[in-house]
Amino acid sequence: MDEPVKFYQTGTFTVGNRLLPKEQRTVQASRQRGNALNSGHRACQGCGEALGARYVVDAALRAAEGRLIAANATGCLEVFSTPYPETSWQLPWIHSLFGNAAAVGTGIAAALKVKGRRDVRVIAQGGDGGTTDIGFGCLSGMFERNDDVLYVCYDNQGYMNTGVQRSSATPPGARTATTMAVGPEPGAPFGQGKNLPLIAMAHAIPYVATATVADLHDLEAKVERAMALHGARYLHVLVPCPLGWGAASHDTVRLARLAKESGIFPVFEAEHGELTAVSKIRRRVPAAEYLRLQKRFAHLFGEPGHPEMLAAIQAGADRNVRRFGLED
Amino acid sequence: MDKPFAITLDPGSSLANKTGSWRTERPVYTDRLPPCNATCPAGEDIQGWLFRAESGDYEAAWRHLVRDNPLPAVMGRVCYHGCEGACNRAKLDEAVGINSVERFLGDEAIRRGWAFEPPAAESGRRVLVVGAGPSGLSAAYHLRRLGHAVTVAEAGAAAGGMMRYGIPKYRLPREVLDAEVARIVALGVELQLGTRVDRIAEAMQAGAYDAAFLAVGAHIAKRAFIPAGDSARILDAVALLRSMEDGATPVLGRRVAVYGGGNTALDVARTAKRLGATEAVIVYRRTRERMPAHDLEVEEALEEGVQVKWLSTVAHAEAGTLTIEKMRLDEHGKPQPTGEYETLEADSLVLALGQDVDLALLAGVPGLDVRDGVVQVDPQTMMTGHPGLFAGGDMVPAERNVTVAVGHGKKAARHIDAWLRGTALAAEPKHGPALFERLNPWYYSDAPKTEREQLELARRTDGFDEVQHGLTEENALFEARRCLSCGNCLQCDNCYGVCPDNAVKKLAPGRYAVDYDYCKGCGLCAVECPCGAIDMVAEQT
Ligand SMILES: Cc1cc2nc3c(=O)[nH]c(=O)nc-3n(C[C@H](O)[C@H](O)[C@H](O)COP(=O)(O)OP(=O)(O)OC[C@H]3O[C@@H](n4cnc5c(N)ncnc54)[C@H](O)[C@@H]3O)c2cc1C
Ligand SMILES: Cc1ncc(C[n+]2csc(CCOP(=O)(O)OP(=O)(O)O)c2C)c(N)n1
Ligand code: SF4
Ligand code: SF4
Ligand code: SF4
Ligand code: SF4
Numbered sequence: 001m002d003e004p005v006k007f008y009q010t011g012t013f014t015v016g017n018r019l020l021p022k023e024q025r026t027v028q029a030s031r032q033r034g035n036a037l038n039s040g041h042r043a044c045q046g047c048g049e050a051l052g053a054r055y056v057v058d059a060a061l062r063a064a065e066g067r068l069i070a071a072n073a074t075g076c077l078e079v080f081s082t083p084y085p086e087t088s089w090q091l092p093w094i095h096s097l098f099g100n101a102a103a104v105g106t107g108i109a110a111a112l113k114v115k116g117r118r119d120v121r122v123i124a125q126g127g128d129g130g131t132t133d134i135g136f137g138c139l140s141g142m143f144e145r146n147d148d149v150l151y152v153c154y155d156n157q158g159y160m161n162t163g164v165q166r167s168s169a170t171p172p173g174a175r176t177a178t179t180m181a182v183g184p185e186p187g188a189p190f191g192q193g194k195n196l197p198l199i200a201m202a203h204a205i206p207y208v209a210t211a212t213v214a215d216l217h218d219l220e221a222k223v224e225r226a227m228a229l230h231g232a233r234y235l236h237v238l239v240p241c242p243l244g245w246g247a248a249s250h251d252t253v254r255l256a257r258l259a260k261e262s263g264i265f266p267v268f269e270a271e272h273g274e275l276t277a278v279s280k281i282r283r284r285v286p287a288a289e290y291l292r293l294q295k296r297f298a299h300l301f302g303e304p305g306h307p308e309m310l311a312a313i314q315a316g317a318d319r320n321v322r323r324f325g326l327e328d
Numbered sequence: 329m330d331k332p333f334a335i336t337l338d339p340g341s342s343l344a345n346k347t348g349s350w351r352t353e354r355p356v357y358t359d360r361l362p363p364c365n366a367t368c369p370a371g372e373d374i375q376g377w378l379f380r381a382e383s384g385d386y387e388a389a390w391r392h393l394v395r396d397n398p399l400p401a402v403m404g405r406v407c408y409h410g411c412e413g414a415c416n417r418a419k420l421d422e423a424v425g426i427n428s429v430e431r432f433l434g435d436e437a438i439r440r441g442w443a444f445e446p447p448a449a450e451s452g453r454r455v456l457v458v459g460a461g462p463s464g465l466s467a468a469y470h471l472r473r474l475g476h477a478v479t480v481a482e483a484g485a486a487a488g489g490m491m492r493y494g495i496p497k498y499r500l501p502r503e504v505l506d507a508e509v510a511r512i513v514a515l516g517v518e519l520q521l522g523t524r525v526d527r528i529a530e531a532m533q534a535g536a537y538d539a540a541f542l543a544v545g546a547h548i549a550k551r552a553f554i555p556a557g558d559s560a561r562i563l564d565a566v567a568l569l570r571s572m573e574d575g576a577t578p579v580l581g582r583r584v585a586v587y588g589g590g591n592t593a594l595d596v597a598r599t600a601k602r603l604g605a606t607e608a609v610i611v612y613r614r615t616r617e618r619m620p621a622h623d624l625e626v627e628e629a630l631e632e633g634v635q636v637k638w639l640s641t642v643a644h645a646e647a648g649t650l651t652i653e654k655m656r657l658d659e660h661g662k663p664q665p666t667g668e669y670e671t672l673e674a675d676s677l678v679l680a681l682g683q684d685v686d687l688a689l690l691a692g693v694p695g696l697d698v699r700d701g702v703v704q705v706d707p708q709t710m711m712t713g714h715p716g717l718f719a720g721g722d723m724v725p726a727e728r729n730v731t732v733a734v735g736h737g738k739k740a741a742r743h744i745d746a747w748l749r750g751t752a753l754a755a756e757p758k759h760g761p762a763l764f765e766r767l768n769p770w771y772y773s774d775a776p777k778t779e780r781e782q783l784e785l786a787r788r789t790d791g792f793d794e795v796q797h798g799l800t801e802e803n804a805l806f807e808a809r810r811c812l813s814c815g816n817c818l819q820c821d822n823c824y825g826v827c828p829d830n831a832v833k834k835l836a837p838g839r840y841a842v843d844y845d846y847c848k849g850c851g852l853c854a855v856e857c858p859c860g861a862i863d864m865v866a867e868q869t
Contacts, residue, residue, distance in 0.1 A: 009818060010858050011772070013770065014822045015820060028821070038341065039347070039846035045850035086345065250850055253856050257770065
């Protein structure tokens with residue numbers, strides 16, 4: 001066999017690997033990583049948002065060589081990390097309102113521009129509620145003006161901090177405190193959908209990407225790519241929420257993985273409105289395998305269950321697979 | 329509390345907030361026993377040596393391997409590798425080619441002249457080992473490494489036992505065997521060739537030995553009564569294979585029949601082919617499924633044109649012909665005669681019906697328990713009923729193969745050592761099993777097994793060149809890296825990376841610790857550990 005040795009026993013799927021060359025290991029594998037969101041924060045056990053935020057900000061910190069400022073919307077991420085006067089953040093960090101993180105980020109970027117500080121970079125971050133609903137106007141403005149901010153949405157598919165209410169990113173069929181599992185069509189309604197990564201692409205900004213906490217190499221590469229560019233950039237990270245989704249705390253990463261592998265959450269990259277790359281599905285799973293692990297979908301299963309809703313969700317996943325070319 | 333209004337914690341960091349108090353279960357790093365290790369009769373730490381081989385440090389891998397087994401180049405050729413049958417990777421694609429990597433390491437050691445490390449200190453004790461087969465050699469090696477003066481008395485003209493006088497060259501080239509024996513001798517083991525021990529008690533006394541390990545093997549061919557005419561040519565397999573080694577080419581004729589269904593029968597038939605027989609037919613009483621010979625060997629023999637007459641016995645032998653009776657299996661799988669006969673042309677008949685042990689040297693030793701023609705030993709210690717007298721290999725009740733013999737030698741050596749020191753070796757507690765269900769296979773790359781190449785068929789049947797080739801360095805590395813490291817940390821940093829609370833600390837490459845001040849017990853580290861090296865343990869409340 002002439003083929004050079006290329007497999008490592010865990011390939012590039014794990015955080016690190018003693019056999020991988022240093023430059024191929026993740027930021028998270030390093031003992032010198034920033035730990036931007038430090039221990040002692042009050043997120044739930046197994047919180048996907050805490051994980052995603054550290055992944056993103058640590059990678060951004062490395063890309064910015066430590067010169068990074070963050071604006072943070074209200075929401076879980078702010079509440080569990082910064083009950084005044086303590087904070088878990090290890091970088092200059094400002095709490096904005098629920099809906100205006102993009103605007104505050106824009107303001108910081110403008111101030112830096114005035115001061116001639118091209119070296120200091122800005123990120124703005126928030127949950128899906130603060131991004132897709134109440135912060136949507138500010139964000140669209142930030143895109144339209146091409147402000148030099150990387151906006152990161154940690155999508156846990158609901159208003160988790162205020163007690164698990166529906167957001168416009170809540171998937172159809174999911175039970176929340178405001179979309180109960182009752183009636184002939186229980187859970188969140190099947191609407192037209194509000195896909196913010198696609199809306200961001202429609203603004204033709206320099207960079208748009210989706211990612212999950214289940215593929216760290218991919219996530220970090222996207223942060224790195226985003227940080228290498230200037231102007232408005234948008235990163236949408238799926239972060240499972242054990243509490244809101246009614247899932248086991250140890251299933252956070254597995255759920256993120258299944259969301260991608262089922263086609264429910266397509267992982268892709270776009271530049272200037274053009275799709276440039278998709279993460280292919282490695283081992284396709286039926287949507288039910290992903291849904292079954294979450295109590296918020298429990299009413300879809302069992303007797304009589306809602307096979308028609310399951311089929312509709314599966315059809316959505318199949319559509320994603322076709323639309324984004326997720327399978328080889 | 330001396331804090332400003334509405335404040336419960338100091339300003340600044342969140343580190344004062346010990347969120348570990350939320351925990352009901354804690355993650356604990358563990359080592360588990362991989363099924364490969366658990367299955368190897370020589371007790372090799374396979375996962376351990378593969379782990380070293382994965383980084384390309386073959387010498388470290390070899391040194392780790394020979395802690396348990398001094399004959400890796402031999403093992404890599406003749407071991408039936410039950411380890412691969414147990415390998416967890418088989419549940420993903422195919423088992424790791426453990427045996428072929430082992431052979432690669434053994435061959436590298438010979439090529440590069442790696443030597444064993446001498447014992448740290450001499451114990452001043454003397455041990456006699458009788459028989460230089462795999463069991464005796466293994467015991468001698470381990471005893472010597474423990475600092476004892478070891479003498480091996482071997483009746484034959486060269487060391488190796490059945491590895492030399494049974495297993496044919498095309499499976500085990502003698503240079504390989506010689507090199508591994510020489511390395512053991514170089515460690516300071518005294519090897520006395522041409523020295524038959526006739527009475528063990530006398531030999532012990534004469535040499536003032538403190539203990540002895542007996543490993544004389546099983547060399548007496550089992551006999552079966554076969555009515556035969558005067559001029560029928562009937563030989564026994566053991567003598568025939570042995571004569572190959574002594575340089576005398578046996579006269580077999582063009583058509584050879586071999587009676588028996590074990591590995592020996594196959595070796596004889598394949599040897600006959602190589603000696604020029606146009607036909608080599610194995611006559612066996614049962615079916616292929618019930619044949620004790622190993623599948624791989626049957627496969628290779630059939631490829632080489634060896635024929636097999638299943639469900640057949642030899643009823644009568646004449647010069648040039650055999651009378652064969654057809655058999656059928658009863659409900660217990662026992663062959664029963666049918667009364668149907670046929671004839672088979674054969675110039676000679678070789679009997680390969682198994683071997684008995686020559687126990688003459690034990691005559692007069694008190695306390696021994698000999699049953700079913702073998703010496704009974706305490707399976708924990710390998711000691712016979714006579715204190716200080718240990719035994720292993722083919723002469724004790726066990727499966728008869730090289731690896732079991734090597735394992736006996738190791739086990740006996742450790743207990744002889746303890747016995748000489750006047751202590752008893754307590755059995756080490758075994759780690760829990762590294763079950764496949766504990767793995768997170770998502771993380772492993774797809775990587776099909778690399779196959780060893782074989783000598784082309786044409787060249788197999790006209791000479792004694794080795795049939796099975798080894799792996800190249802590149803293939804060996806690839807194969808080693810297919811190991812899933814079941815139950816033992818492979819340093820992937822996943823636990824360090826996936827903890828949402830930064831509660832896993834990376835102390836040094838490959839060393840992790842949980843900071844229980846902050847670990848909330850979510851269990852992510854445990855389920856995302858690819859190899860199942862983290863347990864979740866309930867907190868005591
Ligand atoms: C044809 C054949 C093929 C085989 N193929 C395989 C194989 O591929 N793989 C495998 O794992 N196993 C194989 N085996 C089985 C394997 O060879 C034996 O199980 C193994 O060698 C037993 O080891 P041992 O140390 O107990 O005895 P042996 O290997 O038999 O060694 C005993 C030694 O003691 C010496 N001895 C005997 N009596 C005395 C005495 N009184 N004084 C001094 N020395 C004495 C003998 O000369 C001999 O050297 C094969 C066996 C045969 C016969
Ligand atoms: C204008 C305004 N409306 C409502 C709130 C109350 N509020 C705070 S956080 C939050 C929901 C946050 O949801 P999301 O942005 O998805 O973040 P998550 O908590 O899920 O991470 C709401 C409704 C507020 N702070 N400000
Ligand atoms: S000695 Fe045999 S069973 Fe043990 S590791 Fe080697 S091939 Fe496997
Ligand atoms: S994968 Fe490796 S550790 Fe696991 S059983 Fe196979 S050889 Fe042993
Ligand atoms: S991932 Fe972290 S918090 Fe969760 S159990 Fe492991 S060490 Fe504890
Ligand atoms: S997750 Fe990786 S680094 Fe952590 S214990 Fe398991 S194998 Fe070792």
